[in-house]
Amino acid sequence: xxxxxxxxxxxxxxxxxxxxxxxxxxxxxxxxxxxxxxxxxxxxxxxxxxxxxxxxxxxxxxxxxxxxxxxxxxxxxxxxxxxxxxxxxxxxxxxxxxxxxxxxxxxxxxxxxxxxxxxxxxxxxxxxxxxxxxxxxxxxxxxxxxxxxxxxxxxxxxxxxxxxxxxxxxxxxxxxxxxxxxxxxxxxxxxxxxxxxxxxxxxxxxxxxxxxxxxxxxxxxxxxxxxxxxxxxxxxxxxxxxxxxxxxxxxxxxxxxxxxxxxxxxxxxxxxxxxxxxxxxxxxxxxxxxxxxxxxxxxxxxxxxxxxxxxxxxxxxxxxxxxxxxxxxxxxxxxxxxxxxxxxxxxxxxxxxxxxxxxxxxxxxxxxxxxxxxxxxxxxxxxxxxxxxxxxxxxxxxxxxxxxxxxxxxxxxxxxxxxxxxxxxxxxxxxxxxxxxxxxxxxxxxxxxxxxxxxxxxxxxxxxxxxxxxxxxxxxxxxxxxxxxxxxxxxxxxxxxxxxxxxxxxxxxxxxxxxxxxxxxxxxxxxxxxxxxxxxxxxxxxxxxxxxxxxxxxxxxxxxxxxxxxxxxxxxxxxxxxxxxxxxxxxxxxxxxxxxxxxxxxxxxxxxxxxxxxxxxxxxxxxxxxxxxxxxxxxxxxxxxxxxxxxxxxxxxxxxxxxxxxxxxxxxxxxxxxxxxxxxxxxxxxxxxxxxxxxxxxxxxxxxxxxxxxxxxxxxxxxxxxxxxxx
Numbered sequence: 001x002x003x004x005x006x007x008x009x010x011x012x013x014x015x016x017x018x019x020x021x022x023x024x025x026x027x028x029x030x031x032x033x034x035x036x037x038x039x040x041x042x043x044x045x046x047x048x049x050x051x052x053x054x055x056x057x058x059x060x061x062x063x064x065x066x067x068x069x070x071x072x073x074x075x076x077x078x079x080x081x082x083x084x085x086x087x088x089x090x091x092x093x094x095x096x097x098x099x100x101x102x103x104x105x106x107x108x109x110x111x112x113x114x115x116x117x118x119x120x121x122x123x124x125x126x127x128x129x130x131x132x133x134x135x136x137x138x139x140x141x142x143x144x145x146x147x148x149x150x151x152x153x154x155x156x157x158x159x160x161x162x163x164x165x166x167x168x169x170x171x172x173x174x175x176x177x178x179x180x181x182x183x184x185x186x187x188x189x190x191x192x193x194x195x196x197x198x199x200x201x202x203x204x205x206x207x208x209x210x211x212x213x214x215x216x217x218x219x220x221x222x223x224x225x226x227x228x229x230x231x232x233x234x235x236x237x238x239x240x241x242x243x244x245x246x247x248x249x250x251x252x253x254x255x256x257x258x259x260x261x262x263x264x265x266x267x268x269x270x271x272x273x274x275x276x277x278x279x280x281x282x283x284x285x286x287x288x289x290x291x292x293x294x295x296x297x298x299x300x301x302x303x304x305x306x307x308x309x310x311x312x313x314x315x316x317x318x319x320x321x322x323x324x325x326x327x328x329x330x331x332x333x334x335x336x337x338x339x340x341x342x343x344x345x346x347x348x349x350x351x352x353x354x355x356x357x358x359x360x361x362x363x364x365x366x367x368x369x370x371x372x373x374x375x376x377x378x379x380x381x382x383x384x385x386x387x388x389x390x391x392x393x394x395x396x397x398x399x400x401x402x403x404x405x406x407x408x409x410x411x412x413x414x415x416x417x418x419x420x421x422x423x424x425x426x427x428x429x430x431x432x433x434x435x436x437x438x439x440x441x442x443x444x445x446x447x448x449x450x451x452x453x454x455x456x457x458x459x460x461x462x463x464x465x466x467x468x469x470x471x472x473x474x475x476x477x478x479x480x481x482x483x484x485x486x487x488x489x490x491x492x493x494x495x496x497x498x499x500x501x502x503x504x505x506x507x508x509x510x511x512x513x514x515x516x517x518x519x520x521x522x523x524x525x526x527x528x529x530x531x532x533x534x535x536x537x538x539x540x541x542x543x544x545x546x547x548x549x550x551x552x553x554x555x556x557x558x559x560x561x562x563x564x565x566x567x568x569x570x571x572x573x574x575x576x577x578x579x580x581x582x583x584x585x586x587x588x589x590x591x592x593x594x595x596x597x598x599x600x601x602x603x604x605x606x607x608x609x610x611x612x613x614x615x616x617x618x619x620x621x622x623x624x625x626x627x628x629x630x631x632x633x634x635x636x637x638x639x640x641x642x643x644x645x646x647x648x649x650x651x652x653x654x655x656x657x658x659x660x661x662x663x664x665x666x667x668x669x670x671x672x673x674x675x676x677x678x679x680x681x682x683x684x685x686x687x688x689x690x691x692x693x694x695x696x697x698x699x700x701x702x703x704x705x706x707x708x709x710x711x712x713x714x715x716x717x718x719x720x721x722x723x724x725x726x727x
Contacts, residue, residue: 037122073124207225252273504704562636
C-alpha cells in the first residue's frame with residue numbers, strides 16, 4: 001500500500017493571504033467549496049485566482065469569464081448584488097450555459113468584492129445538494145459579510161493583485177486528530193478489511209489502495225497510485241464512470257454504480273465524498289446487478305481500443321461549454337476573444353490565428369501569442385497557399401495536426417521558421433462544405449494530439465465556423481446601424497457663451513446598436529438656448545426613423561414656450577399615424593436671466609446642482625407620452641440657474657440598472673453631481689455614466705446631456721459648432 005498526492009508551486013504572498021481568507025469564508029458559511037475571482041477592468045473579465053474544495057478540471061471553463069457572460073458571478077459583479085442559485089433546475093433555467101458544463105446538484109452564491117474605491121472581483125461559494133434551495137436572510141448576510149472581508153483584505157494589498165495564469169488551489173481539510181499517530185496502524189486496518197478500499201483526491205487521482213482493491217481491479221498498487229481509475233483501467237474508460245466521480249465531488253452525496261471487470265465479475269463501487277476527497281468501497285456485485293450507465297461496448301468480451309473509446313466526460317463537457325459560449329458571441333471580435341480566452345487554455349495551446357476566407361484570400365481577423373510582424377506575413381495569403389497547411393485544409397476540408405516542428409518542416413519547410421512554434425492544429429472552418437476560414441492553434445513545445453483531443457477540436461471547428469459566419473453578418477448590420485444612428489444624432493453641440501455642454505449617446509451592449517434615444521441643443525438667440533432629450537419606444541430602424549422626425553418637429557417649433565413645443569410635436573406624431581410612443585423633456589434656458597423653463601412628456605426628471613446646495617432630482621408635474629392624445633396639457637416648471645449650476649438631462653437607460661431601484665439610482669447620481677461640481681463637464685459626464693454602469697455593459701440605449709451655466713455675458717452673434725465627443 002502506498003499513498004500519493006499533488007504538490008503546489010510557489011505563489012505571491014497576496015495569493016497565500018487570499019487563499020487563507022477564502023478557506024475561512026468557506027468554513028464559516030458551511031460551504032463545500034469556494035472560488036475567488038479578480039476583476040480585470042481593462043479587459044472587462046474576471047480571472048480565477050484561488051479555489052478550494054473543487055477539482056481544477058471542473059473549474060477550467062471558468063478560468064476567465066467576460067463580464068457580459070450569463071453566469072452567476074459575472075451577474076453579481078455587473079449588478080453589484082448577491083446572486084443565489086438554489087438548485088440544478090434553477091441553474092438550468094437562469095444560466096443554461098453553466099448548467100451544461102456542471103449538470104450536478106448543488107447550491108451556489110455569487111457576491112461582488114466591493115472595496116473602498118473599486119470592485120475587486122467576486123466570491124463564489126458552493127454547498128452540497130442537501131442544502132435547502134432557498135437561502136435565508138441571515139445566510140445571505142453571512143455571504144455578503146465574507147465578501148466584504150475579502151474585499152477589505154484586497155484593499156490592504158500594497159500592489160493591486162491580478163489573477164495568475166494558474167489559480168492557487170488550497171485545501172479545506174484540517175489536521176485530523178489521529179494525524180500524529182502511526183500511519184502503519186491505518187494501513188494495517190485497511191488491509192484487514194474483506195473489501196477493496198480506494199481513496200481519490202478531489203482531482204480524481206488515486207492516493208491510497210489496499211491489496212483487496214488492487215486484486216479486484218486487476219492491477220498492481222504501484223501502477224494505480226497517482227492515476228485516475230478511468231485512465232489507468234481501460235475497462236473503466238467510460239464517460240459514465242468519470243461522471244459518477246464528478247457527481248460525488250460536486251454534490252457531496254454518496255454515489256453507487258456497478259461495472260464489469262475483465263475477469264467477468266461485476267464490481268460494485270460506493271463513493272463517499274468530503275472536503276478532502278473521496279473514499280471508495282469496492283465489492284462484488286450480485287449477478288443480476290446492471291452495469292449502471294455503462295454501454296454494452298464496455299463488457300470485457302469486447303476489446304476496447306484507444307480508437308474506439310468514447311471521449312472522457314471532461315472533454316464532452318468542454319465541448320458543451322464551448323458550444324454554449326459560442327452561441328452567445330455576437331461580433332467577430334467576440335469570437336476571437338472567446339477562442340483566445342477559453343479554447344487556448346482548454347487545450348493547453350499558446351498561440352492562435354483565426355482567419356476568414358474573403359475574396360480568394362485568408363484575411364486574419366484575430367490572433368494571440370504571435371509577433372505582429374509574423375501576422376503581417378501571414379495576412380492575405382491566397383486560399384490555395386502552400387506556405388502553410390491552411391490552404392490544404394481549406395481545399396480538402398480535413399484538419400491537419402503536427403506534433404513537432406520537424407514533422408511540419410517535412411511538408412512545409414518555411415512554416416516553422418515564420419513563427420517559432422513547435423506544434424500546430426490547423427482546423428478548417430466550413431459551413432455546408434463552404435470554407436469560411438481557418439483556425440490555427442499552436443504550441444511553444446511539441447504536443448502529441450490524442451484521438452479524443454482531435455475529435456473534440458474537429459467538432460469545435462464546426463461550431464467556430466458557424467459562430468464566425470454569424471458574427472460576420474452581425475458586423476455588417478452593425479456597421480449600417482451605427483452609420484444610420486450617427487446621421488440622425490446632431491453632428492455637434494453649438495458653442496454658446498455662458499454655457500458649457502457635453503453629450504453622450506451610449507448604445508446597448510447587445511443588439512443592433514440602434515434605437516430611438518436622442519438629444520439636441522438649439523441656439524434660439526444670443527441669450528437663449530433650448531435643450532431637448534427624448535426616447536422613442538423600440539430598438540429598430542422604425543424607432544430610429546421616428547426619432548429623426550421628432551427631432552425635426554421639435555426644431556421647427558423650438559422658439560415657442562416649452563408646453564407649446566411638446567403640444568405641436570405631439571400633434572405631428574399623431575398625424576404620422578404610427579403606433580410608437582415618445583417620451584421627451586424640453587428645457588428653454590435664458591442665460592441672461594439665469595432661469596430655465598421645463599416641460600416633460602412622460603420623461604424622467606433631470607438632475608440639478610446649484611452652487612452651495614445639494615444635488616437634487618427636479619420635481620416635474622407628470623404628463624402623458626407624446627403620441628397618445630391631442631389637447632393634453634404639459635405643465636411648465638420654472639427653475640433658477642445661477643452661475644455654476646449644472647443641469648443633467650438623460651434617458652431612462654441611465655438609471656434603469658437591473659437589480660436596482662431607478663429612483664434611488666437617480667438620487668445617487670444627483671448627489672454625485674454635487675460632489676464632483678468642480679470637474680469639467682467632459683469628465684463629469686463620463687463619471688456619471690461610470691457611477692451608474694460601473695461594468696459598462698449597458699442593457700438599454702442611453703442619451704445624456706450635461707449643461708453648466710458659467711455666468712459669462714453671451715455674445716450677440718452665433719458662433720461655429722464645437723465638436724461632440726462619443727465614447
